Amino acid sequence: MLRLTEALHKVIKAHGEVSYPFEGCGLLLGRVVDGVNVVTEVRPLPNVWPVEEEKRVRFRIAEDDWRDVELAAMLKGLDVVGVFHSHPDSLPVASPRDLAWAAWPGYSYLITQVQGGTAVLSRSWQLLPDRSGFVEEDVVIE
Numbered sequence: 001m002l003r004l005t006e007a008l009h010k011v012i013k014a015h016g017e018v019s020y021p022f023e024g025c026g027l028l029l030g031r032v033v034d035g036v037n038v039v040t041e042v043r044p045l046p047n048v049w050p051v052e053e054e055k056r057v058r059f060r061i062a063e064d065d066w067r068d069v070e071l072a073a074m075l076k077g078l079d080v081v082g083v084f085h086s087h088p089d090s091l092p093v094a095s096p097r098d099l100a101w102a103a104w105p106g107y108s109y110l111i112t113q114v115q116g117g118t119a120v121l122s123r124s125w126q127l128l129p130d131r132s133g134f135v136e137e138d139v140v141i142e
Contacts, residue, residue, distance in 0.1 A: 002082065002108040002124045003140045004028070004039035013112055013119035015044035016086030020117045022055035023047055027066070028082035028108060029073045037081040037108045043069045047085075058097060059085050082108030082124075089115055092123040094134040102127045108137060 015024040026044040030037065045066075047059040061083075070080055087093075092111040094102075102109060105127045112122040125134035 001036045001138045016112045016114040016119045023059040025059040025085040029078045030081045084110040086112045086114045094125040105129045
C-alpha cells in the first residue's frame, strides 16, 4: 500500500502536467510503516532520457539527482520508498518498459495519467520479488 497526502499528490500531478507531452518523474520519500510506503516528501526531477522524442514514453532520472535526493533524505531520517512518473495520453498502467527499468521490489511505482495536459488518475504498482511483473497496490490519499 502507498499512503500520501492530497498536497503531495497535487505536486506529483502538477509535475506531470508541466512535463507534458513528455513523461515527468521523481522520487517518493518517506518511511515503510507496517509494510505501507508512507510518503512524507516528493522530489520532482528532470526527465533526462537522451532522445527527446522518446521522452513521450520513457524517462530516466540522472544518477547525480538520485544520489543527491537520497543523501538529503537520509539526513532527514527518510528513505526513498518509490518512484513516480507520468504517462502522457496513456493509462496509468505499468508498461513493459516500466518493468524493464524497475529494479527495487518494495518500492511503490506511482504512475499518473496526464490526458491532454491535465492529470486525471494515479495508480501504483509493486514489483514482484522475482521481477517478473507488477501487482497493483492500493493508494490512500489523505
